[in-house]
Amino acid sequence: MTAEPRTHRTAPVVAGLLTALVGFTSSYAVVLAGLRAVGASPEQAASGLLVVCLTQALGMLWLTARHRLPLTLAWSTPGAALLAGTGMVDGGWPAAVGAFCLVGALILGTAAWPRLGALIAAIPVPIAQAMLAGVLVSLCLEPVRAFAAHPLLVGPVVLTWLVLLRLAPRWAVPAAFAVALVVLGASAARDGGVTGALLPQLAWTTPELTWASALGIALPLFVVTMASQNVPGVAVMASYGYRVPWRETMVVTGLGTAAGAPAGGHAINLAAITAALAASPDAHPDPRRRWVAAHTAGWAYLVLALLSAALTALVSSGPDGVVETVAGLALLATLGSSLAAAAGPADGRESAVVTFVVAASGVTFLGIGAAFWALAAGLAVRWALSFRRRGTPSADAASGGAERDAEPETDAAAVPDAEPEPQTSTR
Known part of the structure; x- marks a missing residue:
């Protein structure tokens, strides 16, 4: 029996480090922007970043050791973007923390x-994606606004992103993040240095759940976390031949979300984009050895958690707009895919457009x-239009075939737990 090549032995470790580094640097700015938007102080935002790093790391270490699968977890990046677009609700930061606790309970409920997953599956994908696109617009405009306000500071960040987007797309956002840190460091040094705690510490907040936070934060956060993270995560794993232990994964992420909420963590879930880094053949030729990559990523996130306070202090000491620029650049691809999904089938597109417009308005x-x-508006318009079509034979004849063919696939794709054993699905 021949010995395993050295490159094969080290490949999953390198893939795991890459998974953690790309996952952290590509969306760390989004998390901070979201937590600060709903009322977190710099210390509370640092605590939230710390706790989502810890909970997803511990979850990965548990799941990979137990199942020997490359199961990677992540914080909810679309959820953080939603927080940035939502802003503060009645009750302030404690109410937002109460909403995070409710999201954890809802994930446990799946x-x-x-059948709770079936309720999410009932939300058509175009409407869910239109809502996400609407809340992303404001954050994706930040690079434009920041460049107009601070062209010398923001220009190098945008230029780095653009060059790497052409040469090495995977590293475009991490490289922009690194340049942003240099810009923030130079700015802080000029203005007297970095202020704030540099060592990680948890900041406890007593949760307070209000109707405004439950409906305005918890419900949309749960929907986008399920539809934009957990479902694609299952699909990515299935594409590499792995079945996700759905119920246990939901228990782990639900408990992690609920436990981390009082310290400021908004939500953790199955990874989607970075999942491919650990589950693909690049991690190891043998699918049975790729779990080491996800396990390594878990340990790497524990190390990254130690840097959360220092990074947050650096961001807080710099001018406004720089970190928001990185967040906006990181979400451009998500915005594009959400708009494409929202504008998919022509029939019923009006409901998706209404959803997008209301979400983008930022109205409270x-x-x-x-x-x-x-x-609510998108579903109401969709119901009204479907009622009109059912009552008008000519309209049914014009659109019926396409709608009947497209509808089940669209709605069923929203959430995998529409059936008792969602992990068996390859959607």
Whole structure:
């Protein structure tokens, strides 16, 4: 029996380090922007970043050691972007923390009661993606606004992103993040140095759940976490031949979300984009050895957690707009895919457009943010149009075949737990 080549032995470790580094640097700015938008102080935002690093790391270490699968977890990047677009609700930061706790309970509910996933599956993908696109617009405009306000500071960040997007797309956002840190460091040194705690520490906040935070934060955050992270995560794993232990994964991520919420963590979930880094043949030719990559990523996130306070202090000491620029650049691809999904089938596109417009408006009504009203408005328009079509034979004849063919695939793709054992799905 021949010995395993040295490159094969080290490949999963390198892949795991790459998974953690890309995952952290490509969306760390989004998390900070989201937490600060809903009322977190710099110390509370640092605590939130710390705790999501810890909870997803511990979750990965548990799942990979138990199942020997390359199961990678991540914080909810679309969820953080939603927070940035939602802003502060009635009750402030404690109410946002209460919403995070509720999200953890809802994720646990998908494990205990699979029919809860069917409720999410009932939300058509174009409407869910239109809501996400609407809340992303404001953050994706930040590079433009920041460049107009601070061209000398933001220009190098944008230029680095553009060059790497052409040469090495995977590293475009991490490289822009590195340049942003240099810019922030130079700015802080000129203004008297970095202020704030440099060592990681948890900041406890007593949760307070309000109707505004439950409907304006918790419900949309749960929907985008399920539809934009957990479902694609299952699909990515299935594409490499792995079955996700759905119920246990939901228990782990639900408990991690609920436990981390009082310290400021918004949500953790299955990784989607970075999942491919650990599950692909690049991690190891033998699929049975790729779990080492995800396991290594878990240990790497524990190390990255130690840097959370220092990074947050550096961001807080610099001018506004620099870190938001990195966040906006990181979310451009997500915005593009969300818009494409929202504008998919022509029939019923009006409901997706209404959802997008309401979400992008940023309106707050009855103390509840735009994301909830966008979902409500889009579903209401969709129901009204479907009622009109059912009552008009000519309209049914014009659109019936395409809608009947497209609808089940679209809605079922929203959430894998629409069936009792979602992990068996390859959607």
